[in-house]
Structures are given as structure tokens and as C-alpha cells.
Amino acid sequence: MAEKKRNAALRPIPGVRRSTTPSGVTHVRTYQSGQYVVVGNHLAQHRELSLTAIGLATHILSVPEGTPVDIRSLADRFPEGRDRIASALRELEAHGYLARVREHTESGRLVTRTYVHHAPVPDRAAAVAPLRVAGRPAPTTGTRDRRPEAGTEVTGTPREDDQAPHRDAPEPEAGRKERGPRDRRHARAVALLAGLRRTDERLTLSQRQVDRLAPAVAAWFAVGITEAAVHRALSAGLPEDMPHPAGVLAYRLRAMLPVPLPARRTPPPTTGVATGPARRSDPLQNCDGCDRAFRSPHPGRCRECRAGRTVPGEGLCVA
Numbered sequence: 001m002a003e004k005k006r007n008a009a010l011r012p013i014p015g016v017r018r019s020t021t022p023s024g025v026t027h028v029r030t031y032q033s034g035q036y037v038v039v040g041n042h043l044a045q046h047r048e049l050s051l052t053a054i055g056l057a058t059h060i061l062s063v064p065e066g067t068p069v070d071i072r073s074l075a076d077r078f079p080e081g082r083d084r085i086a087s088a089l090r091e092l093e094a095h096g097y098l099a100r101v102r103e104h105t106e107s108g109r110l111v112t113r114t115y116v117h118h119a120p121v122p123d124r125a126a127a128v129a130p131l132r133v134a135g136r137p138a139p140t141t142g143t144r145d146r147r148p149e150a151g152t153e154v155t156g157t158p159r160e161d162d163q164a165p166h167r168d169a170p171e172p173e174a175g176r177k178e179r180g181p182r183d184r185r186h187a188r189a190v191a192l193l194a195g196l197r198r199t200d201e202r203l204t205l206s207q208r209q210v211d212r213l214a215p216a217v218a219a220w221f222a223v224g225i226t227e228a229a230v231h232r233a234l235s236a237g238l239p240e241d242m243p244h245p246a247g248v249l250a251y252r253l254r255a256m257l258p259v260p261l262p263a264r265r266t267p268p269p270t271t272g273v274a275t276g277p278a279r280r281s282d283p284l285q286n287c288d289g290c291d292r293a294f295r296s297p298h299p300g301r302c303r304e305c306r307a308g309r310t311v312p313g314e315g316l317c318v319a
Contacts, residue, residue, distance in 0.1 A: 039061060044058075049092070052087075053087075053088040053092055069114050096117060098114065099117070100112055100113070186218050188218075189216075196235060204245075205246060216254065220258070223261070281295060282296055282297050283295065283296075283297070285300070286299070287302040287305055289301045289305035290305055
């Protein structure tokens with residue numbers, strides 16, 4: 001008699017091959033004739049990029065040219081907030097997958113174009129073009145031409161919001177030790193702008209927006225305005241519909257900048273040193289000789305009568 005098995009054999013899943021690995025992922029591949037994007041393993045398995053940055057890069061690579069990929073559009077498209085999306089974009093820029101370049105159009109408008117690279121650019125600065133007029137060749141200098149390399153795809157419509165050029169590299173430690181009042185005002189301005197979202201979450205600003213607005217806030221500090229007054233001027237009475245919070249703040253900082261206080265007048269210098277309380281004037285007395293009024297602590301005759309200078313026949317002293 002054959003031995004009975006306690007567990008029946010598992011039925012194979014239709015359309016799925018049996019895996020030879022004991023655990024882990026099993027690829028169930030399906031042929032796709034179209035509507036797909038090729039993503040290199042250098043991006044999908046990047047050791048230093050966050051999962052948000054890898055997913056965001058995959059999305060940007062999959063959209064057609066001209067699709068808006070600024071922070072506001074991506075925040076409307078995905079559940080992640082603007083802070084996470086802005087951080088992911090900075091990661092992609094730092095590793096050479098993304099470059100945002102400001103350009104002047106033929107009409108003079110300043111716009112931002114986003115260049116996405118299917119392969120990372122080793123030198124990120126080599127992929128960033130200088131500020132130029134759209135449709136015209138970039139200015140050449142003694143160094144290599146810094147226009148985007150051939151084959152670089154351009155995605156995103158020209159939009160100015162949430163975009164700005166990178167700041168220069170941070171100053172060395174020796175330079176930070178010698179910061180003057182202007183640098184301290186800049187640091188206070190950055191802290192104030194970053195803390196505006198505690199009052200109104202719509203005032204959540206990106207690092208580029210903070211860097212762009214900080215000099216205007218420092219100008220308020222330079223004329224003697226306190227941090228509380230600047231915070232109140234920027235956060236009070238905001239409109240309900242505010243699609244561009246950074247633009248609203250920039251307008252208020254520019255249009256409401258107070259004038260500097262006039263210099264205080266210095267008191268005139270004293271000619272003498274007072275040794276005691278001011279002496280009161282003597283009371284008026286009527287002269288017993290000429291009946292004219294004169295000041296004296298006691299009644300009697302005036303100085304002219306005492307000297308004998310009177311007008312003959314009138315009995316009055318000469319004034």
C-alpha cells in the first residue's frame with residue numbers, strides 16, 4: 001500500500017512560471033508594445049538617492065516634453081508635499097540627473113527650463129547653461145561652452161515660480177568667523193522666512209525662494225525694523241486665493257519697506273555749570289522818591305534816587 005501524503009501539492013498559478021529562488025522577488029514580465037519608458041539601473045538602483053527621488057525621476061522621464069514639472073505642479077499631481085518634492089529635485093540635481101536653467105525669452109520674460117538626463121552627468125555644472133535669451137546661442141567664454149549637451153531632453157513649460165539659480169558654494173569656515181552686521185541680518189532673515197509656515201502653511205517656501213527673499217528682509221532690518229514687525233507685515237491680511245506666495249511676499253517686502261528714521265537732534269551744549277537751583281527774580285517795589293517801579297528784595301529808593309539823579313521840578317528820577 002502506497003504511503004499517503006499529508007499535504008496536497010500546490011496548484012500552479014496560471015500564467016506565472018515557478019520560481020527557482022526560495023525567497024525574494026520574482027519577475028512576472030509582460031511584453032509591452034508601447035507606452036513604456038526605459039530607466040537605467042544606475043537610477044533605479046542608485047545607492048544615494050532616496051526612493052522619492054528615484055520615483056520622481058522615473059515620472060519625469062515618462063512624461064512628454066512640455067509637461068510642467070515644477071514643484072507646484074508635482075505637488076498637485078502627487079500626495080507628497082512641496083518640501084519632499086523640492087528635496088527630491090535637489091537630490092536629482094546634485095547627482096546630475098536634472099538641471100534647471102533660467103533664460104530670457106524674446107519678449108524679455110524670465111523663465112525656467114528643466115533639462116532631464118537619461119544618464120547622469122558627472123559634472124553637473126557642465127550641464128547648466130548660463131542665463132541667456134531663448135533661441136539665441138549662449139555666450140562663449142574662455143572656458144568650455146556650458147549649454148546642455150546634445151541629446152538632452154527638455155521637459156516642463158517655462159515657469160518662473162519655485163525656480164531660481166543655485167547659490168554659490170558656502171563660504172569657508174574662516175570667512176564665517178568674520179561675519180559682519182550684514183551677514184547677521186541675512187541669517188536672521190533666512191530664519192524668519194523659514195518660520196513663516198508656522199503661522200500659515202501656505203507660506204511654505206523652498207530654499208531657492210528663501211535665498212531670493214532674504215536680502216529684501218535684511219533691508220527691513222537695516223532700517224531698524226524688528227523681526228516681529230516684519231513677520232506681522234508678511235503674514236497678516238493675506239488673500240484667500242494665493243497661488244504664488246513667494247510673489248506676494250516679494251511685493252510686500254518691496255512696496256511696504258519703511259523709510260529710515262531721521263537722525264536725532266543733539267541738544268545744544270551748555271555754556272555754564274549750574275551749581276544750584278535757579279535764583280528767583282526780586283519783587284517789584286515802588287520807589288519812595290520818584291514812585292517808579294524797580295526790583296528789590298526790600299522797599300526803598302531806586303538806584304537813580306539813591307545816586308541823586310532826579311529831574312529838577314518833577315521829583316522823578318531819570319530813567
